[in-house]
Amino acid sequence: MDKLSVIKIGGNIIDDEAKLxxxxxxxxxxxxxxILIHGGGKLATQLAAQLNIQQQMVDGRRITDAxxxxxxxxxxxxxxxxxxxxxxxxxxCNAIGISGADGNAIIAHKxxxxxxxxxxxxDVDRVNTSFLQSLIxxxxxxxxxxxxxxGKGQLLNTNADTIAQExxxxxxxxxxxxxxxxxxxxxxxxxxxxEDSVISVLTPGKYEELKAAGKIFAGMIPKLDNAxxxxxxGVNKVIIGQAENLATLISGKSGTSxxxx
Amino acid sequence: MDKLSVIKIGGNIIDDEAKLxxxxxxxxxxxxxxILIHGGGKLATQLAAQLNIQQQMVDGRRITDAxxxxxxxxxxxxxxxxxxxxxxxxxxCNAIGISGADGNAIIAHKxxxxxxxxxxxxDVDRVNTSFLQSLIxxxxxxxxxxxxxxGKGQLLNTNADTIAQExxxxxxxxxxxxxxxxxxxxxxxxxxxxEDSVISVLTPGKYEELKAAGKIFAGMIPKLDNAxxxxxxGVNKVIIGQAENLATLISGKSGTSxxxx
Numbered sequence: 398m399d400k401l402s403v404i405k406i407g408g409n410i411i412d413d414e415a416k417l418x419x420x421x422x423x424x425x426x427x428x429x430x431x432i433l434i435h436g437g438g439k440l441a442t443q444l445a446a447q448l449n450i451q452q453q454m455v456d457g458r459r460i461t462d463a464x465x466x467x468x469x470x471x472x473x474x475x476x477x478x479x480x481x482x483x484x485x486x487x488x489x490c491n492a493i494g495i496s497g498a499d500g501n502a503i504i505a506h507k508x509x510x511x512x513x514x515x516x517x518x519x520d521v522d523r524v525n526t527s528f529l530q531s532l533i534x535x536x537x538x539x540x541x542x543x544x545x546x547x548g549k550g551q552l553l554n555t556n557a558d559t560i561a562q563e564x565x566x567x568x569x570x571x572x573x574x575x576x577x578x579x580x581x582x583x584x585x586x587x588x589x590x591x592e593d594s595v596i597s598v599l600t601p602g603k604y605e606e607l608k609a610a611g612k613i614f615a616g617m618i619p620k621l622d623n624a625x626x627x628x629x630x631g632v633n634k635v636i637i638g639q640a641e642n643l644a645t646l647i648s649g650k651s652g653t654s655x656x657x658x
Numbered sequence: 659m660d661k662l663s664v665i666k667i668g669g670n671i672i673d674d675e676a677k678l679x680x681x682x683x684x685x686x687x688x689x690x691x692x693i694l695i696h697g698g699g700k701l702a703t704q705l706a707a708q709l710n711i712q713q714q715m716v717d718g719r720r721i722t723d724a725x726x727x728x729x730x731x732x733x734x735x736x737x738x739x740x741x742x743x744x745x746x747x748x749x750x751c752n753a754i755g756i757s758g759a760d761g762n763a764i765i766a767h768k769x770x771x772x773x774x775x776x777x778x779x780x781d782v783d784r785v786n787t788s789f790l791q792s793l794i795x796x797x798x799x800x801x802x803x804x805x806x807x808x809g810k811g812q813l814l815n816t817n818a819d820t821i822a823q824e825x826x827x828x829x830x831x832x833x834x835x836x837x838x839x840x841x842x843x844x845x846x847x848x849x850x851x852x853e854d855s856v857i858s859v860l861t862p863g864k865y866e867e868l869k870a871a872g873k874i875f876a877g878m879i880p881k882l883d884n885a886x887x888x889x890x891x892g893v894n895k896v897i898i899g900q901a902e903n904l905a906t907l908i909s910g911k912s913g914t915s916x917x918x919x
Contacts, residue, residue, distance in 0.1 A: 444732075448708055467737055471705075475736020476728055479805060479813055483759040487811035493761045498744040499754040500798055535792065537761060544740060550748035552740055 401533070401572035402431045402647055405561035407580030408438035410640045411477060420579070421481065423643040425488030430533050430572065432564060433492075434541045435481060436557035441465075441472040461516040461554040469554050470496075474542040481540050492538045497545030498552060500528040503560065505545035505553050519545040519553025521560065524567035558620075562627050569631030575647065576632050578620070579640035584653035585621070589614050595638075599655045601625060624655045662794070662833035663692045663908055666822035668841030669699035671901045672738060681840070682742065684904040686749030691794050691833065693825060694753075695802045696742060697818035702733040722777040722815040730815050731757075735803040742801050753799045758806030759813060761789040764821065766806035766814050780806040780814025782821065785828035819881075823888050830892030836908065837893050839881070840901035845914035846882070850875050856899075860916045862886060885916045 404424065410416045424433060445452050445468050453460040461469065478494040485492035497503030497519075505519030532539050541564070543557035558578070565576035584595035587607075596607070604621060607613050613621065624635035638652020645651035665685065671677045685694060706713050706729045714721040722730065739755035746753035758764030758780075766780030793800050802825070804818035819839070826837035845856035848868075857868075865882060868874050874882065885896035899913020906912035 470740050471732035471736035474740050475732035479731050479735050479757050479759055483807040483813050484811045486759055486762050487809060491762060496740050498740055498747055501747050501752060546744040548748060550745045552744050
C-alpha cells in the first residue's frame with residue numbers, strides 16, 4: 398500500500414502571509430502522495446463584516462445563512478483556494494483546487510438539529526474516493542476548500558477538520574494514511590505553558606492514563622477523541638504539530654503521533 | 659476525431675437566475691464532450707461597489723488592481739464557478755470547476771502596454787491541453803472561470819471570450835472543435851432590430867461582402883474577426899447564438915455558424 402498524507406492546515410497559518418508561504422514551500426517539497434485541506438482563517442469573518450452580514454457563532458460553529466454561504470464560498474473556494482494553488486504551482490507542485498461539488502468529491506446533507514438551525518451547514522455523507530484517487534494517481538495534488546454539496550444543487554459549509562478526517566478515513570482502503578493536523582502549537586503538550594513538553598507518541602492506553610490524571614488540556618479532548626475514532630476506522634496514524642515543521646511531522650520526528658500501538 | 663463543444667456563456671445569462679438554470683439544464687443534457695467557460699456578469703462590479711473598491715474600465719476592460727483581483731477571484735472562481743458546478747452535478751453532469759491555476763490549465767503573463775497599466779490582467783501564453791484532455795476523457799466536464807496564473811504564484815484576470823478561444827484553438831489538434839458563444843441574441847443579425855434576420859452561415863467570402871455593403875453591425879466586427887482567426891488556427895466552426903437554444907446551436911439549426919466553406 399502506498400503512503401498518503403492528508404494534511405489540514407490551521408487558520409492561524411493562513412492568516413499569516415510569511416508562515417503560509419513557508420508552509421506551502423514545505424508542502425510542495427513533500428515527495429509522497431498528499432492532499433491539503435484548508436479553512437478560511439479570519440478572512441471570511443472580515444469580509445462578512447465589511448459587507449455588514451451579521452455573523453452568529455454557536456459552539457464555535459458559524460451559523461450559515463444564504464449570505465454567509467456566499468461569503469464563505471467566495472473566500473474559501475475562491476480567494477484562499479486559488480491563491481494556494483497558484484503558489485504551489487510556482488513551487489512545481491501540480492495542485493488542483495476543489496470544493497466538494499467539483500467532481501462530486503464530497504457529498505453532504507444539510508444539518509438537522511432540533512434546537513438550532515445551523516443554516517447551510519453540511520454533515521458529510523460520502524467521499525468520492527475514486528475521483529480523489531484518480532487525481533492523486535495522475536500526480537495531481539488536491540487542495541480542498543471546506544465547501545461541500547448535497548447533490549441537489551445546494552452548496553454547504555462544512556468544518557475543515559471534519560473534511561480532513563472524512564477524506565483520511567475514506568482513503569484508508571486504498572492507502573496507508575497519515576492524517577496531519579498542522580497548526581501553531583508543537584503538538585499535544587503535557588504542560589500548555591511549555592512548548593517543549595510535547596507528548597511524542599499517544600496510544601489509547603497512554604491517553605486514558607493521562608486523561609485520568611487530568612494532564613490533557615480540556616480543549617484538546619474532542620480533537621483527540623476524534624483522532625482515536627479515525628484510527629478505529631482505518632487511518633494509520635494521526636499527527637498533530639507545528640505547521641513550520643511539516644517534513645519532520647510527516648516522518649514522525651516532531652509533533653504528537655497518535656496511533657493504536 | 660471526436661467532437662468537442664467549447665461553450666462560452668454570456669454575462670447576461672449568469673445574472674438571470676431562471677435563464678441560468680435553464681441553460682445549465684440544457685448544457686447537462688448535451689451528450690458529447692464539452693467545456694464551459696463563464697465570466698462574472700455584474701456580480702464582480704456589485705461586490706466591488708459594496709466594498710468601496712473603485713472600478714476603472716478602459717475599452718471595456720476592467721483595470722485590475724490587487725483589491726479588484728481579489729474580488730474577481732472570489733466572484734468568478736468562488737461564488738459563480740462553484741454554484742454552476744453544484745447545479746450541474748444535480749443534473750448528473752460530472753462537472754469540475756477550474757481556474758487557469760488549477761492543474762496548471764492556463765498560463766498567462768501580466769499584460770504590458772506602454773500607455774496603460776491594466777494591473778493584474780493576463781494575456782494567455784499556453785493552454786495545458788493534456789490536463790484538459792485527461793479530464794474530458796474521464797468524463798469530467800471542465801467549468802472554467804476566467805482567472806489565469808503566471809506560473810510564478812500570481813493569479814491574473816483574463817477575458818472569458820479570449821479564454822474560450824484559446825482553449826478551442828489549443829484542443830483543435832485533439833478534437834473537432836465547435837466554439838460556441840451563447841448569449842442573449844439569436845445570432846449575427848442582418849438587421850439589429852429584427853431577431854429573425856439571423857445570418858445562418860457566414861463564410862469568409864460572405865463576411866467580406868456584407869462588411870463592404872455596411873450590413874455588419876460595427877460592434878460585431880471584432881468578435882467576427884476573432885472567430886475567423888480561430889478557424890484559421892484549427893477550430894472547425896464558431897457558432898454565435900441564443901443561450902436558451904443550446905441544443906439547436908450545437909447542431910447548427912439555430913444561431914450563426916461561422917466556417918471556412
